[in-house]
Amino acid sequence: MIAYIDGKLTYKDPTYVIIDVNGIGYQIKISLSTYSSLPTGERCKLHTYLHIKEDAHTLYGFTTTAEKDAFLHLISISGVGPNTGLMILSSLSVEEIQQAIVREDVRTIQHVKGIGAKTAQRIILELKDKLKKEVLLSDATSAPATVHNMVRAEALSALVTLGFAKTVAEKTLDSIIKREGSNLSVEELIKFALKSS
Template sequence: MFYYLDGTVAELLPYLAVIDCGGVGYACKTTNNTLSALKKGQRGRVYTYLNVGEDLFDLYGFATQNELNSFKQLIGVSGVGPKAALAILSIGTPETLAMAIVTGDEKSLTAAPGVGKKLAQRIILELKDKMSKDVSSGLDFSGGRGVPAPAMFASKATEAAQALAVLGYSSQEVSAALKGVDVEKLPLEEIIRQSLKKMVR
């Protein structure tokens, strides 16, 4: 229904940003990261997600599409509601979430209020499994050289691709972003960082 809201930031409250668009204040539930990116009284834009249910009509807003995509991925996991998803995305960035899933880092997820060990394990298991299926086909690890990368480097590229897929990028977008990135020499985090720079929307 709403793709984004662009207007004056009227209020910033814990987990809530109010965006004034043409005299109408839209209350968007959000994360600490988005709140820190907005300034009261100044123009701001948030990418939105509308959660509609029998007794629900909640609007969520995020400063970046990466954060919105990560939110959607999280609430797609059984047992993860919007509140838990916001908590997870408030203690780190979408990139750190992606790294946690790819590396199986439960501790970084359980640092979020209300997220226990079992839920963290489920998030990692479900998203990692989903991402490995999504990105295992159609990826080109030749780096634009036309020569397939050795298996050990392709594996590192696959991990990077899985992390990027957590942020909502398609296998075609991931393949294009990985081309030209030195997967042989760079650490995983740097591969992800450089790829993201090429895909900034």
């Protein structure tokens, strides 16, 4: 499997690109969103999927792993081939596709050229639970990450100023966030840390 291709973009078309890697030109099919984010003549990296049929080996490329993941989800559905998957990604953003599936919005998916009501319903039915789990996981990791990055950094700085050793302060803050949750303010974090010392 070819996971990605990194080289010079020598040709760019709304439906495909050619990337030169050490003198070999790889022709890669792309979506419109990938097309609009690629600069011509510059080095670029595309995350790729190699589709193998009896009569052809076709590379599909994406600027983001999120778009590639959405594509892989879509082509796992019976009746949705790689070209249809690319058509959906050219018509809707990854976020729009995810929201339409999670909200069971058949009409949004059906607006894509070549997608009928039955195919749209099948996409929603088969991907709904999978995407809901992914959304819950990303929400669960992004909320603590925000606290971890901004509020935690401010609290850490304050504790070090107050005379705490940095490593001790870090361990203390992490255990507080784990115990009390990720919605604490800087002041609350500092108070908990001072009480636990």
